[in-house]
Amino acid sequence: MSEPRPAVPGGPAPLAWRVATVRGVSPASAHARTLVLDVPAWPGHRAGQHVDVRLVAEDGYQAQRSYSIASAPEDTGVSLTVERLDDGEVSPYLTDVLRPGDGLEVRGPIGGYFAWDVVAGGPLLLVGGGSGVVPLLAMLRHRAHAGAAARARVPARLIYSARTLEAVIDRADIERLEGATEVDVVLTLTRETGMEWTGRRGRVDRGLLAEAGWPPSAAPRAFVCGPTPFVEAVATMLVELGHEPRHVRTERFGPTG
Amino acid sequence: MLPEEMRLDGNAAGGALRELFARDVTAGLATCGGCGGARPVGALLDYGTPLGVVLRCPDCDHVMLRLTQVGGWLRVDLSGIAILALPNVPAS
Numbered sequence A: 001m002s003e004p005r006p007a008v009p010g011g012p013a014p015l016a017w018r019v020a021t022v023r024g025v026s027p028a029s030a031h032a033r034t035l036v037l038d039v040p041a042w043p044g045h046r047a048g049q050h051v052d053v054r055l056v057a058e059d060g061y062q063a064q065r066s067y068s069i070a071s072a073p074e075d076t077g078v079s080l081t082v083e084r085l086d087d088g089e090v091s092p093y094l095t096d097v098l099r100p101g102d103g104l105e106v107r108g109p110i111g112g113y114f115a116w117d118v119v120a121g122g123p124l125l126l127v128g129g130g131s132g133v134v135p136l137l138a139m140l141r142h143r144a145h146a147g148a149a150a151r152a153r154v155p156a157r158l159i160y161s162a163r164t165l166e167a168v169i170d171r172a173d174i175e176r177l178e179g180a181t182e183v184d185v186v187l188t189l190t191r192e193t194g195m196e197w198t199g200r201r202g203r204v205d206r207g208l209l210a211e212a213g214w215p216p217s218a219a220p221r222a223f224v225c226g227p228t229p230f231v232e233a234v235a236t237m238l239v240e241l242g243h244e245p246r247h248v249r250t251e252r253f254g255p256t257g
Numbered sequence B: 001m002l003p004e005e006m007r008l009d010g011n012a013a014g015g016a017l018r019e020l021f022a023r024d025v026t027a028g029l030a031t032c033g034g035c036g037g038a039r040p041v042g043a044l045l046d047y048g049t050p051l052g053v054v055l056r057c058p059d060c061d062h063v064m065l066r067l068t069q070v071g072g073w074l075r076v077d078l079s080g081i082a083i084l085a086l087p088n089v090p091a092s
């Protein structure tokens, strides 16, 4: 491995792979786990950015995936929230095998397009499917660190589609953000069969976006993230509803998420 | 699974592109050499693998960028991009 290059704050630099140390692990849902990493010489990040993770087997075989940063820039450590795909190559290692004290190769932070800061303003319309909620939660956590006056200037709404109630990522923290930082949250469950869920069911459709999002006249900044078919369907509907395409930013997680 | 359901976008390519450009380019604007439309690099479609990038125009499907890393070489084909405009303040 090459020497980590010194971080140049705000300055151009290629990204070095660094060996992070897992400081803590905690459950985020029935299928997802949050890893808190200590990354040496971490230059800081913006909400919405991600890291690349690389696993190298003894025979040299490499697997590489991207994971959004779940924590706010203001938080200590770099948190990743990973959903386990039973037949996946990388995610089961991250959710089931890694233990505190273990090392993990990462490079980042990556991205300037799917990133948001309070100064960029709002209103903020966040639409997430599955683990696509992770970078959106980083934005809400970042917004929570701003003062109440700054938050009042940036109203925020989260539309979150999960398969089942037990698959909802960081449900308690979403309720905290909703109650303490004035976020409107609409949760919809696509495959929940249990009767205890009395909330909304079914996919995010045009009616839900029209009802729970802002009208195009409010010019919200939309961030849409999740499985590729979800992201493309939601972005298309937002544009059809009259939102400016350049105000609809997307991040595709691939076949799952 | 259909290739359209597997594809990623320029965000996912951000780390690999940073190897080449030494700065974030996902927030930059790329003008398609095929249809002339301009899009943020983060919004282009990526049909590559985690180890190689193939960015296509979402409007006309033109291949705008190919990047591979083989045998210690970074190889890039940028012939499908007419103009790449980057914010003059490094974004990350």
Ligand SMILES: Cc1cc2nc3c(=O)[nH]c(=O)nc-3n(C[C@H](O)[C@H](O)[C@H](O)COP(=O)(O)OP(=O)(O)OC[C@H]3O[C@@H](n4cnc5c(N)ncnc54)[C@H](O)[C@@H]3O)c2cc1C
Binding pocket: A050, A065, A066, A067, A068, A069, A080, A081, A082, A083, A084, A085, A087, A088, A089, A090, A091, A092, A131, A134, A135, A251, A252, A253, A254, A255, A256, A257, B001, B008, B011, B012
């Ligand atoms: C920018 C970005 C940020 C991301 N952030 C997060 C995050 O915060 N949290 C998170 O959990 N995930 C995130 N992801 C998704 C993550 O990168 C991985 O894709 C995910 O963890 C699955 O990886 P895996 O190796 O476990 O599964 P893989 O082995 O990649 O398999 C994924 C799925 O695709 C199927 N599949 C694979 N190949 C084929 C094929 N050829 N044909 C048909 N089906 C196939 C598999 O059966 C499996 O169901 C992000 C992705 C991107 C691009």
Ligand SMILES: [Zn+2]
Binding pocket: B032, B033, B034, B035, B036, B037, B057, B058, B059, B060, B061, B062
């Ligand atoms: Zn084009």
